Amino acid sequence: MRPFEYARAQSVEGAVGQPGKFLAGGTTLIDLMKLDVERPSHLTDITPLRENGELSQIVEDGEGVRIGALASMSQTAEHALIAERYPALREALLAGASQQIRNMASMGGNIMQRTRCPYFRDLAFKECNKRDPGSGCGAREGHHRKMAILGGSDQCIATHASDASVALVAYGASVVLRGPDGERTVRMEDFNLLPGETPHIEHDLRDGELIVALILPAPIARNAVYLKVRDRESYEFALSSCAAVLDVQDGKVNAARVALGGVGTKPWRSPEAEAALVDQPATRETFEAAARAALQHAHPLAQNAFKVPLTARVIVRALMQAAGLVDEAGNSIEGAGA
Template sequence: MRPFDYGRAQSVQEALDRGGPFLAGGTTLIDLMKLDVEQPAQVTDIGPLPLGEIREVDGELHIGALASMTAVAEHPLVVARYAALREALLAGASQQIRNMASMGGNVMQRTRCPYFRDVSFTACNKRTPGSGCGAREGHHRKMAVLGTSDTCIATHASDAAVALVAYDARLTLQGPAGEREVSLQAFYRLPGETPHLEHDLREGELIVALVLPAPVSGSGVYLKVRDRESYEFALSSAAAVVATENGVISAARLALGGVGTVPWRSAEAEALLVGQPATPATFEAAAHAALAGAQPLPQNAFKVPLTRRVIVRALMQAAGQIDPAGNTLGGHPTTQGGQA
């Protein structure tokens, strides 16, 4: 780690005056500084700021950017209303990291692509624009199949962001020009020709809160498939919310992780679900629609059929047709497509 100037802000304005990068839990920034991926001349510690409150305002849930993953996962309103977010948080890290990591930092975490995180690899457009994408010709088993470009196939790492996108979360940002709000889905940028520009955070801005609208009716599920059971990033994941009336889907949300360069909301799948019977055939059609635009490479082509199965199983679970172990409920048969 290289020398840097450290300052501890006591107010939001003091943090803005000093400027970033901003240090909260440190579970991403410090790692990248140790690896020499990030080499800031200064760091502003925002730990003392009063941004950890979780409260309901006019039916919406406001989560302070410094609220820990643990605090959010255990909050009664999250447990009662946003089950997919709770499950994503619990699946996203060890207990120790959840106790330290902030929600603002979680949505800002950067990719785990080894070509980005290891500076001995010179080809990484995300780290050094114009240098190439080492993963395309190298090891790309865990890389993205949705939202990729010729310049970058790095997968977005956050589990929580997938669920937050499914719930239409918004970010409240504070900066030199004042306060503004942006949807989390719109906040993330596809790599295109500029993979080093990952989000819409402007110079000097600070995330101060996340806002969750009142949830749609229905049950929420986060299903994550990974190489090992604990402390591992997703090969494929799905945040699903399904509401039904008399066996017909009245509302549906679907977002994917482990397969996109950003947390991937599938409007195509949602459109196919609403108004259709809650059957395995409907869920399988939605799964195929969600992956229609996938552009896999040889080593990660398995993610396409895997993710279809993940989607079907998540939707069946959210619709109350199977339990988390995959056992059928209410006489609804599972299909091969419903097995993750």
Template sequence: MRPFAYRRAEAVEAAVGQAGKFLAGGTTLIDLMKLDVERPAQVTDITRLPLREIAPDGEGVRIGALATMTEVAEHDLIRSRYPALRQALLAGASQQIRNMASMGGNVMQRTRCPYFRDTAFKQCNKREPGSGCGALQGNSRKQALLGTSDACIALHPSDASVALVAYDARLTLHGPEGEREVALADFNLLPGETPWLEHDLKDGELIVALTLPAPIAGNGVYLKVRDRESYEFALSSCAATLQVEGGTVKAARFALGGVGTRPWRVPEAEALLVGQPATEETFTRAARLILAGARPTAENAFKVPLTERVVVRALSAAARGQQEGRA
């Protein structure tokens, strides 16, 4: 780890506008600093900021950015109204990490692509712009097949972000010029030709809260398929909420993880479900639509049929009112 300047912020206004990196739980930043991937000249400790409250916000809920994964997963509002988010949080890390990791840090997670995390690999456009993408011709089994480009196929790793996007979450960002809101679905940027630009966070801005609107009247499910049962990132996942009346879908929201360069949601696939019978045939059509445009490699092509089955199973579970969280 390289030397860096350390400071502690006691108020939000004192934190924003600072150069370098913000330190909350540190479960991503410190790892990357040890790997020499992140090299901040300054680290600002924000753990004392008053940003941990979880409270009603109109008909929805506002979550302080420093609330931990555990605090959110165990909160009564999340348990009762946003079950897919709770399931995603519990599936996303070990208990020790959930006790430390903040919600703001969770949505800022950087990819686990080995070509990004190991500086011995010279080709990584995220780490060294213009150097190429080693995963394109290398180990791509766990990389993305949606939202990719010729410059980058790195997978977005967050489980919680998949559920948050399905619930229409918005981020409140505080910077030198005040506060602004952005939809989480738009916060993470597609790699395009500039994969080193990963999110819509301006210099000196800080995530201060996540806000969820009232969920649709129905059931929520997060289904995750992975190589092993615990402490593993998704090969494919789906967060789904459905409102079904008389066997017909009245409203639907679902998003994919483990397959995209960001949490993947296609409103047209949700619209296709509305007014249709809640059947496997209907869910299969929606799954194929959300996967349209996939660009798999030879090593991760298996994710296309796998994800189709994950979507159908998640939507079927939501329709039945089951609370399945693992596969």
């Protein structure tokens, strides 16, 4: 780890505009500093701001909920408002890390976490446009089994790592940012950027800006699921995941939100799947059509081509669960759809 200047913020106003990086839970940043991937010259520790309430509370916000950026993953998952109104977010948080990490990691830090692509995290690999712009993308010609099939470019195919971000996108969440020029709000689905020609620019976060809150609007429905498939059940990132929120009335889909994880270079909302669902019967056939729509623009490579049929099955299973047609084990629910 390289030398750096360290300061502890005593107020939001004192933190805003500071150079370098903000330190909250540190569960991603410190790891990357130890690996010499992140090299901030200045760290501003914002953990003291948990005491002021604004950045750590979870409260009702009109018909929705406001989550302070320093609320921990555990605090958020266990909060009654989240468990009752946003079950897919709770499921994503519980699937996203061990209990110890959830106790430390902040919600603001979770959506800022960086990819687990080995070409990014290991300096022995010289080609990584995300770490060293212009050096190339080692994954494209190397090991890319876990890489993205949606949203990639010639410069980068690294997947986004956050489970919670997928659920937040499905719920239509927004990010509240405060900087030297005041406060602004950005939709979660716009906050993370596609790699394009500049994969090292990952977020719509300006110099000196601090994430202060996440805003969840009123959910379109309480029926929601986060389904995650991974190589092993514990402490593993998604090969494919789906957050599905469905409003089903009289056997027909009234409204739908679908977002994917483990397959995109950012948390991947699928308006194509949503369009294929609305005003259609809530049946397996409809859900299979939605899965095909979601994956119509997938660009897999040789090692990750399996993600296309895998993700199709994940989407269908998540939608079936959200519609109440199957249980968590995939067994048909007696009387469902009758």
